[in-house]
Amino acid sequence: MTTMSYAVRDSRTMLRRNVRRMVRYPSLTLMLVGMPVVFLLLFVYVFGGTLGAGLGGPTGGRADYIAYVVPGIIVMTVAAAAQGTAISVAMDMTEGIIARFRTMAISKASVLTGHVVASMIQTLFAMVVVIAIALLVGFRPTAGLLGWLGVAGLLVLFTLALTWLSVTLGLGAKSVETASNTPMFLVLLPFLGSGFVPTDSMPVVLRWFAEYQPFTPVIETLRGLLMGTAIGDSAVLAIGWCVVIGLFSYLRARRLFNRERDR
DSSP: OOHHHHHHHHHHHHHHHHHHHHHHOHHHHHHHHHHHHHHHHHIIIIIHHHHHHTTTOSSOSHHHHHHHHHHHHHHHHHHHHHHHHHHHHHHHHHTTHHHHHHTSOSOTHHHHHHHHHHHHHHHHHHHHHHHHHHHHTTOOOOOOHHHHHHHHHHHHHHHHHHHHHHHHHHHHOSSHHHHHHTTHHHHHTTTTTTSSSOGGGSOHHHHHHHHHSTHHHHHHHHHHHHHTOOOTTHHHHHHHHHHHHHHHHHHHHHHHHHHHHTO
């Protein structure tokens, strides 16, 4: 077998290991799905009527706000998954399993690859559930086949970038408790962007941050693709942010993992 074949085989083994961990601890997946769903129902049924009236849409009510808020909720789902990934990585780094892997004839890269692929599967599953519930409460996207393909491609790229970022946070954490808290800022970014209200309704300083932070172009691109509205340069900015975050996080994660492995 070639080196690549060994790496693929070992990555599959690590993927099975992480999937079994998800099955063993279903509360992490439930939390991943539950929090975005709670926010979706809260903002649609409690605040949706009032916030929808301020959007100036065709109906000026809850239906307009559902169409506006769902892309932000989807992005929040991806951000929430970062916490579970960071926790899983931190558990491996603090419980001695890495020292055990050092003595085994396995591809070292497969350890992180297993975490990343398993986390992406979990996150994509959570997004499907969230979108299904959004459809049940009245979300009616107008996207055609190409629009949905664009949505899927962007979400996979965004998920990959944030997954590597969460792996980096987990590797850098000193304990599992620290790893559970460090990614929390990611969940706040949709609120500090265009996820729940238009940025032009914010004070000047906050509006500047909201318009230039990485989550806003992702949300705006998803909103445009799903609802058939103009996206301007949001798609280019969204892809650029995903590439920068993903590449930086991958290189940083590899460096942290190799440093820990060589101790």
